Amino acid sequence: MKHRTLAAVLATALAAPLTAAAAPAPGLTPLEISPDGRSFTAGGAPFLWLADTAWGLLASGDPAEVEHYLDVRAAQGFTVVQTAVPAGGDWARVDTAVAEAAERGLRVAITPAQPDPGLGPFLGERYGDRVVWVLGDGSGDDAPEWSAVADGIAAAAEPDPLMTFAPGPGGSSSDAVGAVEWLSFGQFRSGPCSAVGDLVARLRSRPPVRPVLDAQPSYEDAPACAGPGRTEAVDVRRSAYADVFAGAAGHTYGHHAAWADDPAVRAAALVDEGATQMAHLRALTDSRSARTPAPRLLTEGTAGVLRGPDHLMAHAPAGEGFALDTTGLPGDALRAWWFDPRTGEPVDAGSVQRSGSTPFFPPVTGPEDAELDWVLVIDDVAAGLAPPGRQ
Known part of the structure; x- marks a missing residue:
């Protein structure tokens, strides 16, 4: 060919x-x-x-x-x-x-x-x-x-x-x-x-x-x-x-x-x-408008991190857990989502507690998913943002 x-x-x-x-x-x-x-x-x-x-x-x-x-x-x-x-x-x-x-x-x-x-x-x-x-x-x-x-x-x-x-x-x-x-x-x-x-x-x-x-x-x-x-x-x-x-x-x-x-x-x-x-x-x-790299927020593991005015996003390339410093995020309450790059579907990950090194683990449904990438999205609840990937 x-x-x-x-x-x-x-x-x-x-x-x-x-x-x-x-x-x-x-x-x-x-x-x-x-x-x-x-x-x-x-x-x-x-x-x-x-x-x-x-x-x-x-x-x-x-x-x-x-x-x-x-x-x-x-x-x-x-x-x-x-x-x-x-x-x-x-x-x-x-x-x-x-x-x-x-x-x-x-x-x-x-x-x-x-x-x-x-x-x-x-x-x-x-x-x-x-x-x-x-x-x-x-x-x-x-x-x-x-x-x-x-x-x-x-x-x-x-x-x-x-x-x-x-x-x-x-x-x-x-x-x-x-x-x-x-x-x-x-x-x-x-x-x-x-x-x-x-x-x-x-x-x-x-x-x-x-x-x-x-x-x-x-x-x-x-x-x-x-x-x-x-x-x-x-x-x-x-x-x-x-x-x-x-x-x-x-x-x-x-x-x-x-x-x-x-x-x-x-x-x-x-x-x-x-x-x-x-x-x-x-x-x-x-x-999501996040476009500013924020690698210093990554405290453990491997992920690319972007920060926006009322949210952040982190891409885990191989399905492994990582940790983020969430202490500086705005708002009184934080909500997390997992976004699936294969399907575009968001998965509600619930509320997030602030700490200097908060651990996160991508959803893995079976051995075939163990090395697949995921995106974590953390929003300020007060911003009223739609689920990631949705308008």
Whole structure:
């Protein structure tokens, strides 16, 4: 089976003739950087970057398949489609895809084929701030040439669109281009067997303050990072929650067979278990605003911890118990929930007593559940919040 990777798509892509063209009709509210510089907003509301890497989308010659893909990803809760410019540079096709995605509430992040002279002003004039630009071919090379493209986009677009640089394996945007003004948010590539939370924390610590994203984690159904076998839903799910609970502005999902040559394989990949479960992460973050990492509240065990104004959340990646310092949480009474990342269902865990090290144990119904991840949510009862994952 042949799979279309980013490198394969870009290797066959050709730059379009850079002729003047009318910009596509306005779509969704453009994305902006949040006031604290750590995440995204859309129309002033918090926005979770939950992207799918659809590298072959714009090269597809079947409009019905493109529409079906967008329908499914929108229904699964994705918010961004990340793709590459099509072979031959058919910008009318790009216009259509951007408009079709916008109709379904999806933003589009696009990687141009190559840093041709004049490309930046062309893209800036044509798309304004309606597209997010992910510059570079994923090798980490040619950063100066892509910086020139970015400067051209920024000069021609009004207002400025969001832009980033696609880093090479094991690298980050900041490593490649430095603290350039046009870099709206930073990316890194975790890949398989990486300590994702540590990578997020490391990039967040680098000035200037900007959102951080994992550009290419381990894909679903990809070769396992150690030993035989393939990655499964639990692997991509743990990676996604590790990103968000370490303070990333979202997560980028991918499936190894999403753009295989066989249409039946592509169709099955589109609804694989891990992709479907991304909707639960979206529902959880829509129901709770916690985005600030609070690792100091973890007093024992392993968990990523986020704190909000009237609640906190902790993700236990392997179903093991852990302990939290609950003394500083607001309110007279605290209520806990367990949120199941596999089903999106909340489980009432009752009241919580304050202490410097309160133990918590995920609900385990049998041996097959012993290593599965769970999310603990603790709310100030007076805040009147709905169960996690519910509006």
